[in-house]
Amino acid sequence: MKKLVFLLSTVTVLLSSCNTETVELAGAGATFPVPYYNVAFEAYKAETGNIVSYGGIGSGGGIRSITEGIVDFAGTDAFLNDERMAEIDEVIHIPTCMGAVVLSYNLEGVSKLNLTGEIIANIYLGKITNWNDSLIQAINPDVTLPTKKITPVFRSDGSGTTAIFANYLSKVSPTWKDTLGEGTALNFTVGVGGKGNPGVAGTVAVTDGAIGYIGSEYAFSLGLSIASIQNSKGEFIQPNTASISAAAQGDIPADTRVMITNSEATGSYPISGFTWIVVYKEQAYANRSIEKAEATVELLHFLLSEKAQSLTETVHYAPLSEAVIALTKANIKKMTYQGNPIE
Structure with a gap:
């Protein structure tokens, strides 16, 4: 009797396995x-x-x-x-x-670059147009910045990457907040558009003097330079696992709908x-x-x-x-x- 039960159980399992279909x-x-x-x-x-x-x-x-x-x-x-x-x-x-949403740039001879939220906002608002602008040079004293036109590259499609980027800039730049503001699609008036993160990354890669906001993996995969961004503590931070994780310190609502940009945590990357x-x-x-x-x-x-x-x-x-x-x-x-x- 035990053998019969065992055999029936085995057959049931086998039949069940055979009926399992890929979803x-x-x-x-x-x-x-x-x-x-x-x-x-x-x-x-x-x-x-x-x-x-x-x-x-x-x-x-x-x-x-x-x-x-x-x-x-x-x-x-x-x-x-x-x-x-x-x-x-x-x-x-x-x-x-x-x-992390990173600021990648194409600037020959410049391997390290510091940027603040206010400077990034002014670049995308068309108020800072050259790489050797005094405001950029002031926070990069050891870098020789060329006299070269800046070409901002933005997302041309509805984009959560844009939403994170714009949310950050709205927190650190009153001018940005009052003009372009927040959203997944913004009315950029300067620069060139690219579709998707691949489109923006590709445009930056082939455009001398370009800067664009993209997901970090797209920058790494193309070997693009990545700027260090000043956080709320005044630190210039590169995006990595530790700095992105630091940005999520603090209370998270039960439905998890929250932006973690411009975190107050030490060592946090501000556009996470x-x-x-x-x-x-x-x-x-x-x-x-x-x-x-x-x-x-x-x-x-x-x-x-x-x-x-x-x-x-x-x-x-x-x-x-x-x-x-x-x-x-x-x-x-x-x-x-x-x-x-x-x-």
């Missing part, structure tokens, strides 16, 4: 985290067999895609504000890692930010199956795992703190399918 998930949005998502989604596939495709079309495009029911999740570096949240079915923000995956709380929409809903939850938990978080540093991002992971896991538990908890 394919689709996401779209921010280009900022693409290098991390490339390695994280590949690791998820290796562990589960499920396939995740992700299109880096910009944060704005990602939000449009999920509200139109085209994708299973959206990627964004700019959280949805209360007004936007009220316009759509309830969504949950899932932070996946932290990263979370990047989020946005999902609907109720997963039964647009004829989605329970299998897709379960795979989505599984993917989110994987991204919070030690394995996935350890991958962040390999591509120049920073892992989430234990406190943020705990908040996020609590939010994932709120996800439902036809009103029933998924996990």
